[in-house]
Amino acid sequence: MFLLLALLIGVISGLRAMTAPAAVAWGAALGWFEVSQTPLAFMGYRWTPWIFTVLAIVELITDQLPSTPSRKVPVQFGARIVTGALAGATIGAASGLFFGGLIAGVIGAVIGTYGGAALRGRVAASFGRDLPAALIEDAVAVIGAALIVGAVS
Numbered sequence: 001m002f003l004l005l006a007l008l009i010g011v012i013s014g015l016r017a018m019t020a021p022a023a024v025a026w027g028a029a030l031g032w033f034e035v036s037q038t039p040l041a042f043m044g045y046r047w048t049p050w051i052f053t054v055l056a057i058v059e060l061i062t063d064q065l066p067s068t069p070s071r072k073v074p075v076q077f078g079a080r081i082v083t084g085a086l087a088g089a090t091i092g093a094a095s096g097l098f099f100g101g102l103i104a105g106v107i108g109a110v111i112g113t114y115g116g117a118a119l120r121g122r123v124a125a126s127f128g129r130d131l132p133a134a135l136i137e138d139a140v141a142v143i144g145a146a147l148i149v150g151a152v153s
Helices: 002-015 019-029 048-062 074-093 098-127 131-152
Strands: none
Touching: 002 019, 002 074, 002 098, 002 131, 019 048, 019 074, 019 131, 074 098, 098 131
16 A cells, blocks of 8 residues: 555646655655654655745646756656655555665656656646646646545554
């Protein structure tokens, strides 16, 4: 169960890189799952969820800009893999499956990056513009992250 949730939170990282670690940090900080005795204890610190939340909000705003590069360019893709690994490992660590969660998060991030880009392209084409597709993807990422973190607790 925890590895599936780690994979799914990785998919969220593929959609929106900062949404997944923000959601996981809130879960850890609120005590929904225990990571204080793991290498990822910092995810449950008081300021961690706030920092990731600010980064997630900035990402949600900048994603709407026409100058934002594709999520498949190396820097963007790498960031999604790293945040997918972090979020997945945090969920995995809550159940003693740190490395399994890390790997599942990375796999999920790759799936979310490529799958999200393809799906967003199709949705944007059906609307004739990108903004509605981007907003739908934002909603899926935020709601999905909340549901996944809620399922961990």
